[in-house]
Amino acid sequence: SLTLIGGFNRAWGLPLPQRHALAPGSVFVFEVAGPLPATLAAKLAALEDAGIGEQRGDGCGRVAVNWQQRPALTYTVSTLAYATQEALLPEADQPLARSLGERILRAELEIALAERIHARSLANREAIRNSLLNRLRSAARARLAELQQLPPAEAAALTLADATKPFLQPLHELVDGLERPAAEQLQRARFWSSRKGEQTRLSAWLRTRLTQVDQLWVDENLGGTPMLELGGVKVTAPPIWLVEYTLRLIDGVLAQAARTPRQTPAQDQTHKQAQG
Template sequence: MIGGFNRKWGLPLPQVPALAAGTAIVFEGFEIDEAQIQQLEYRGIGERREDGFGRVAVNWLKKEKFLVSLPKSSSSSSLPCLKKEGSHLLAEQMAQRLLEQKLEQYLQTRVGRLSLDEGISNSQLSRLQSVARQALPNGDCSLVISLLNNLPSNARNQFERTKIGNKSFRKQLDEWLENPTDWIEGITEVKIADVERNFNDDRAKEDKLAQKYTLRLIMAVAKKATKEKK
């Protein structure tokens, strides 16, 4: 039984019987020419054809038997090999985006577990964010390292006495900046067809992917600490 709803009237349509999609009907001793077949398939039959009902195909499958065979097993990888340059380029772009998505999710999870103790002013946090943001486009961690190495004594003491976990904030920043891949854990490689990517492969090193996400981690931690102070 097929029903429906008329939005113009705001009323349900009367239910009527209809043949289920995929129904096959056989007519024996009946002839139909090509022109009639084309007309039937173009126009359809029955009611509510404007809603998609009444679509028919005539003599669609003429073969009575089909041969099916299983593919030969192969010891090689089941991943398809991309032969066209455009397909390979598209797979690389997809793998890159998927890798960045995993890194983004991991970054958010990591930031949620980190917090700073009292001891550092908002002005120092703001300055740290500003330099990290400046370094982000090129993944240049040396800018933040230079900032930390040239702090006046009062500001340096704030970074030293502020704790993040069981470490001083200064020590943690040094570890992140000197070894930007060490804090990223549990992210396996990404595979799209025969294209493999991970956060520390040659492409990632060239793009300084780990450095950029390390700078974003520092910015996010500083921003979170500023909000918590407010």
């Protein structure tokens, strides 16, 4: 049977000419009376090596002569039982596997973090000023910078309680200690989550994230603690990641709020109707 071959030349920025060709798997039968002459056998062998026709450099023109000479194919179901055993990495390679696993988890969490930040937007932009948002962001980013300065081994060894006190408690105290005008702004501000389809007070969300750190993976629908296994090496997100991604999520949500344009009353009413 026939088929069309073509393609696209990126260098030219143009499609390649469409040409007719024999479809892959096409079979032609030729009969030879008597034994196959040696000269013909040599020519056929050369065709198998070099191919035939055009665009052989693109994989076209491959031929096989007398590839299957048996009159029929048969198979036998094996009765041998093979022991299945998980391939385990040598102990010397396990640190590399653990490092690779952490990079994979990090890459997945980066995607999830960006999705959850962009899924939130302020429902009432006029309720809170950028000065307050930036003040909270500065506090979160300062704690995050301190956390990232820790040696990796020391950070990985911290328990959740040990990591929460120096890196999240100061931000929690800042939120609880805001003066009345700033506290009222934070109380009035609400953001819309397209993932959950609901509005949440910014003040309540901040306090939840700062006090229920261990619930981050569950609350953000990540299916529990991120983990994977490579060659028998189990890699699990350490407790310090809960603190780090809590700070990064808070910073990202506040930054998203600060970038939200202020709406006119008519736009705000339209936004509320769309959410309702």
